[in-house]
Amino acid sequence: MKQDMIVILDLGSRENTRIARLVRDLGVYSEIYPHDITKEELEALPNVKGIIVNGGPNNVVDGAKIDVGNHVYEMSIPVLAAAHPAPKATISLDTFGTNDEEVTSVLRNFVFNSCKAEANWNMKNFIADQIELVKKQVGNKKVLLALSGGVDSSVVAALLLKAIGDQLYCVHVNHGLLRKGEPEQVIEVFEKQMKANLIYVDATERFLGKLENVADPEQKRKIIGAEFIRVFEEEARKLEGIDFLGQGTIYPDIVESGTKTAKMVKSHHNVGGLPEDLQFTLVEPLRQLFKDEVRACGVELGLPESMVYRQPFPGPGLGVRCLGAITRDRLEAVRESDAILREEFHNAGLEGKVWQYFTLVPDFKSVGVKDDARCFEYPVIIRAVNTIDAMTATIEQLEWPLLLKITDRILKEVKGVNRVCYDLSPKPTATIEWE
Numbered sequence: 001m002k003q004d005m006i007v008i009l010d011l012g013s014r015e016n017t018r019i020a021r022l023v024r025d026l027g028v029y030s031e032i033y034p035h036d037i038t039k040e041e042l043e044a045l046p047n048v049k050g051i052i053v054n055g056g057p058n059n060v061v062d063g064a065k066i067d068v069g070n071h072v073y074e075m076s077i078p079v080l081a082a083a084h085p086a087p088k089a090t091i092s093l094d095t096f097g098t099n100d101e102e103v104t105s106v107l108r109n110f111v112f113n114s115c116k117a118e119a120n121w122n123m124k125n126f127i128a129d130q131i132e133l134v135k136k137q138v139g140n141k142k143v144l145l146a147l148s149g150g151v152d153s154s155v156v157a158a159l160l161l162k163a164i165g166d167q168l169y170c171v172h173v174n175h176g177l178l179r180k181g182e183p184e185q186v187i188e189v190f191e192k193q194m195k196a197n198l199i200y201v202d203a204t205e206r207f208l209g210k211l212e213n214v215a216d217p218e219q220k221r222k223i224i225g226a227e228f229i230r231v232f233e234e235e236a237r238k239l240e241g242i243d244f245l246g247q248g249t250i251y252p253d254i255v256e257s258g259t260k261t262a263k264m265v266k267s268h269h270n271v272g273g274l275p276e277d278l279q280f281t282l283v284e285p286l287r288q289l290f291k292d293e294v295r296a297c298g299v300e301l302g303l304p305e306s307m308v309y310r311q312p313f314p315g316p317g318l319g320v321r322c323l324g325a326i327t328r329d330r331l332e333a334v335r336e337s338d339a340i341l342r343e344e345f346h347n348a349g350l351e352g353k354v355w356q357y358f359t360l361v362p363d364f365k366s367v368g369v370k371d372d373a374r375c376f377e378y379p380v381i382i383r384a385v386n387t388i389d390a391m392t393a394t395i396e397q398l399e400w401p402l403l404l405k406i407t408d409r410i411l412k413e414v415k416g417v418n419r420v421c422y423d424l425s426p427k428p429t430a431t432i433e434w435e
């Protein structure tokens, strides 16, 4: 193992994530574990140079104070106890302080002087360590991975390929709701370039059939999710002797599901809902990474930037941007207009600058004129928003010439469309997606 590690024990503090990031900013890898980690579990972690017991006022669960076991202090590993009474800490603090510089100076002293950790955290070493761990976990067994072509599953796929090569089986499901060029890119990158075992399933007809005449957004999402599990399950059953399921779980997924310490564990299974008899052990090499680190990992693994810096895309795909009951003509109009929008944002240097931008097509028509004749066609609505946490969002103030150019191209190139609108609504009151 190449990297030293500082372990942060979670006693419910909201600061855990910040401390982990600040330790990593010092160049030392850090991971967060539940407060009730056992002696054996702690001993099994590689290269632990120091432990931070991060206390604070949230250390009460169901009326009882929670604490770490005494073994934490008896392992001859330096311990920093912050806002927490500790029998034998190397360093005890009342609190970590509020500004990052203060906290960093305490951490620097602990990490380098007390723990003698080396600043050897970088993507190369992270990848090398994860490869070693995955090899140890998987042995000569097979791993199945649902590969969406999104950032997280693509980075996991690339990492697992490096670790176990053709013991990895990737399944990419085309549900007919992917963006233009996406299934082609998955095939090009993973099958042609990286030589992965890629199972490509074109289930377009199946999904669109199930979605026919379904207008309720919740119902649409449910059908897409359930059908995805069914297709994936069928593929899994065709393959023999699979013991592991690879997943692109990343640290924010774990925090969102509620950490163990917060007693909110709502198991986060990305590919949730697989039948009971399909029992897999999970392989989740990115589970301790933040999104920007996942991207850096993807770049280091040689994935194309367009994949690694892809904007967020909803699970049900274009299905929720073809409003109401999905029809093939409107779905095509969403896909084509979205491709134009992305191309023009790329040309204008806005890619990576605007958080999310897409088009949608509602299920009503308006009157227009084309070639001197009256026409009755769909509008395309453009949405471009910026946000930090997706809880609130502001709209991007696009330049008029760019908006006019995109409008012109959509009206000329997309079939069945006679009108383009720009959605000016922030969140709140509007959500980012329409459905």
Ligand SMILES: Nc1ncnc2c1ncn2[C@@H]1O[C@H](COP(=O)(O)OP(=O)(O)OP(=O)(O)O)[C@@H](O)[C@H]1O
Pocket (backbone or CB within 6 Å): 145, 146, 147, 148, 149, 150, 151, 152, 153, 154, 171, 172, 173, 174, 175, 247, 248, 270, 271, 313, 314, 315, 316
């Ligand atoms: N079309 C698909 N084909 C294969 N797997 C998929 C597909 N869509 C989703 N998945 C699987 O379900 C997981 C969760 O999908 P979701 O749309 O919530 O994306 P995510 O958590 O942002 O991950 P990613 O960045 O990999 O898409 C994905 O990581 C992937 O493993």
